[in-house]
Amino acid sequence: MGDTFARKRLLGLVSGGVLAQCCYAVAELGVADLLAGGARPVSELAAECGADPVALDRLLGDLAHFGLFRHCGADGYELTSVGELLRTDVLGSLRQTAIMHGEEVARAFVAITHTMRTGLPAFDAVHGRPFYDYLNEHPVVANTMAEAMGAVGPPPVLARYRPLDSAGTVVDVGGGDGGLLAAVLTAHPALRGVLLELPGAVRAARVRLTDAGLLDRAELVAGSFFDDVPGGGDVYVLARVLHNWADEHAVAILHRVRQAMPDRARLIVLERFRSEGGGSVTTAMVDLLMLGLMDGRQRTEAEYVALLDQAGFKVLAVAPPAGEPDDRLIEAIPR
Ligand SMILES: C[S@@+](CC[C@H](N)C(=O)[O-])C[C@H]1O[C@@H](n2cnc3c(N)ncnc32)[C@H](O)[C@@H]1O
Numbered sequence: 001m002g003d004t005f006a007r008k009r010l011l012g013l014v015s016g017g018v019l020a021q022c023c024y025a026v027a028e029l030g031v032a033d034l035l036a037g038g039a040r041p042v043s044e045l046a047a048e049c050g051a052d053p054v055a056l057d058r059l060l061g062d063l064a065h066f067g068l069f070r071h072c073g074a075d076g077y078e079l080t081s082v083g084e085l086l087r088t089d090v091l092g093s094l095r096q097t098a099i100m101h102g103e104e105v106a107r108a109f110v111a112i113t114h115t116m117r118t119g120l121p122a123f124d125a126v127h128g129r130p131f132y133d134y135l136n137e138h139p140v141v142a143n144t145m146a147e148a149m150g151a152v153g154p155p156p157v158l159a160r161y162r163p164l165d166s167a168g169t170v171v172d173v174g175g176g177d178g179g180l181l182a183a184v185l186t187a188h189p190a191l192r193g194v195l196l197e198l199p200g201a202v203r204a205a206r207v208r209l210t211d212a213g214l215l216d217r218a219e220l221v222a223g224s225f226f227d228d229v230p231g232g233g234d235v236y237v238l239a240r241v242l243h244n245w246a247d248e249h250a251v252a253i254l255h256r257v258r259q260a261m262p263d264r265a266r267l268i269v270l271e272r273f274r275s276e277g278g279g280s281v282t283t284a285m286v287d288l289l290m291l292g293l294m295d296g297r298q299r300t301e302a303e304y305v306a307l308l309d310q311a312g313f314k315v316l317a318v319a320p321p322a323g324e325p326d327d328r329l330i331e332a333i334p335r
Contacts, residue, residue, distance in 0.1 A: 017106065022063060023086065024102020027095045031060070032079055032086035035069075039078035096148035104134075104141060109292050123293045131294040132244075135200055142200025149240070150177035150208065158329065163235055163266055164188050171196065171233035173225050173257060174241035178205030182212045193218045194230045225253050229260035236261050239270040243286070244296040247307060254311030258334060267313060269330040274298040283326045301328065308332050 026032060029049040034040065042060065046053035060069050060077045068083040079087070085094045104127065111122035127134050135142040164170065164184060168191070172181045175195040185193050195205050195218060202222045209215045221230055225241075226249075236257050242250045257267060272283050283298050290296035299307075305315050312335050319329035 019066060020098075020101055021106065022059060023068070023098045024106075025059060026063065026068070026083075027086050027098035028102065029056075030088070031056075032083055032095065033088050035077065035079045035083070036087055036089075039070075039072040039075040041074070041076035045076070093151045094148075096144045096151060099144055100141075100148050105289070105293065112292050115292055121291075121293055121295050132198060136198055139200050139203070142198070143204055146177040146201040146204035150179040150204070158184060158237075158239075158268070158270065161235075161268065161329065161331075163331075164191065167191060167234035169194060169233045170235045170237060171230055171261075172237045172239070173229055173253075174238065175205065176201055176239075178208040178218070178220075180237065180239055181205070181218060182209055182214055185214045185217055186212065191217070194221060194233060195219070196221045196223055196225060196230060198222070198224070225256055227256075229256045231260045231262070233261060234265050236265060236267045237270070238267065240272075242269060242296075242304070242307065243271055243290060243298055244294050246295045246297070249295075250307050251311050254308060254313065258312045261334065263334050265334070266316075267308075267332045269304065269308070269332065271304065271328060271330070272298065272326040273304070273328050274300050275326070276300055279326050301330075304330055 029051055031045060031049055031051075034045050034048055042057045043053050045051070045060075046056045049056075061071065063069055063083075064071050064077065067080055068086070069077040070080055072078055084090055085092060086098060087093060088095050104123070108121075108123040108126050111126050114120070114125045115122045121131070123131050123134070129137075135145055158164075158180065165188065167188070170181070170184055170191055171194040172178075172184075173196050175181050175197055178195055181193045181195050185191055193214075195202070197205060197220070199222045202220050205220055206215070209218050209220070219230075229236075238253070238257065242253065245253065254267075261267065272286060273279065274283055274287065279298070287298040290298065301318055305318075308315055308330070313332040314335045316331045316333060319331070
């Protein structure tokens with residue numbers, strides 16, 4: 001029978017996909033949003049989200065064992081602090097992440113053995129094209145992805161970045177839904193911002209910056225960082241972009257930034273580093289996602305410094321951990 005702890009642990013891992021799909025069902029049906037005001041009976045929830053009441057009762061009851069809901073007797077169910085994060089409008093919401101995982105990611109990882117045999121992303125084999133090309137052709141998915149990334153929030157380490165105090169323009173390359181740009185513009189009222197993104201993310205960024213009342217200080221550019229990067233900035237940001245790409249593509253992006261930026265400008269790269277010994281479980285999970293989805297990888301500090309060197313940058317500093325334990329800020333200048 002083997003060791004009971006080991007057996008339970010492995011069963012938890014091999015059945016993790018079932019739980020992920022059940023979290024997806026909660027997210028897709030909007031159940032957590034319906035519970036925002038407190039406990040509600042299953043019959044009401046089922047009627048409002050268009051679910052079968054018996055199936056929904058079983059889903060919520062079973063997920064209560066995994067810490068997402070609390071059973072409140074005749075009053076139905078309420079959210080725990082974990083379940084709260086499946087709501088749409090909470091800080092750090094994981095609703096869109098659960099939807100991405102339940103749909104495109106789950107479909108891609110069915111073919112993970114293809115990646116093992118070929119070294120190529122399973123996503124491309126299943127969806128017929130690379131991840132970001134697919135997003136470009138599926139605006140709804142692109143929006144889900146931009147919101148999922150945006151909900152993670154900007155790494156707190158950026159708020160303390162001194163050169164932004166005296167900068168005129170910051171250019172956020174691959175800036176997602178504009179969350180980081182909004183935080184930086186709010187913290188620096190004299191700063192102007194440029195965001196370069198694929199069209200789907202630009203649409204999400206326009207909404208976000210408009211809602212924040214910052215659109216008049218921001219220019220949104222729909223385009224590809226493989227083709228052209230806006231010039232004239234004082235600070236360029238590449239946040240959580242390079243880890244999406246294999247080395248040759250990452251260097252190509254850095255080259256484009258290098259070509260566009262004035263000699264006096266600085267580049268900041270925000271990434272989660274893999275430590276020499278391996279790093280955290282979260283970093284390992286992101287690395288697995290990169291393996292199956294898009295030919296990217298989590299890198300060590302030495303690997304990032306080598307990429308920057310190859311693209312003509314001199315690294316000035318690597319900031320110590322802040323926020324998530326493996327997050328780092330690399331500051332570089334043109335060589
Ligand atoms: C992992 S997300 C990071 C987003 C944002 N910087 C953040 O930290 O939340 C990577 C971003 O790169 C963008 N991207 C991918 N290919 C691109 C391209 N060719 N040109 C511009 N942006 C691109 C994606 O749309 C996505 O928003």
